[in-house]
Amino acid sequence: MTKETLLQMARNTAAFAYAPYSGFRVGAALLCSDGSVVTGANIENRSYGLTICAERVAIATAVSTGRTTFRALAISTPDANEPVAPCGACRQVISEFAPPELPVYCEDPQRPGVELIQTTVGELLPFDSLQGLGNDH
Numbered sequence: 092m093t094k095e096t097l098l099q100m101a102r103n104t105a106a107f108a109y110a111p112y113s114g115f116r117v118g119a120a121l122l123c124s125d126g127s128v129v130t131g132a133n134i135e136n137r138s139y140g141l142t143i144c145a146e147r148v149a150i151a152t153a154v155s156t157g158r159t160t161f162r163a164l165a166i167s168t169p170d171a172n173e174p175v176a177p178c179g180a181c182r183q184v185i186s187e188f189a190p191p192e193l194p195v196y197c198e199d200p201q202r203p204g205v206e207l208i209q210t211t212v213g214e215l216l217p218f219d220s221l222q223g224l225g226n227d228h
């Protein structure tokens with residue numbers, strides 16, 4: 092599984108976003124340790140606060156279907172002008188299941204298939220003082 096393929100899956104999934112309020116679609120593709128890929132799209136809510144990000148949809152889908160270890164995460168934001176990294180809430184949830192070295196690819200919306208940000212969970216959530224308290228990956 093190449094990161095280009097994973098980014099494409101994230102981009103394809105963004106089409107399923109329910110984003111009538113922001114118009115900001117997000118797709119996530121999570122490469123699981125067993126080689127399968129679980130995707131998620133953002134699901135907004137008129138209360139705003141109950142909106143669920145694409146990354147958390149993917150994590151919840153994976154975990155609730157028995158997949159709790161991962162190799163990579165790709166994120167596509169086709170409505171953005173520049174790559175967008177996961178929000179703080181998602182960083183915390185991702186870190187529950189992903190080791191600090193998990194690669195995270197954020198697609199350049201101007202150049203589909205090309206990641207402009209390649210980072211890790213550890214870089215997105217440094218000094219994670221809760222590391223080791225929960226899932227030890």
Ligand SMILES: [Zn+2]
Nearest residue numbers: 144177178181
């Ligand atoms: Zn988020």
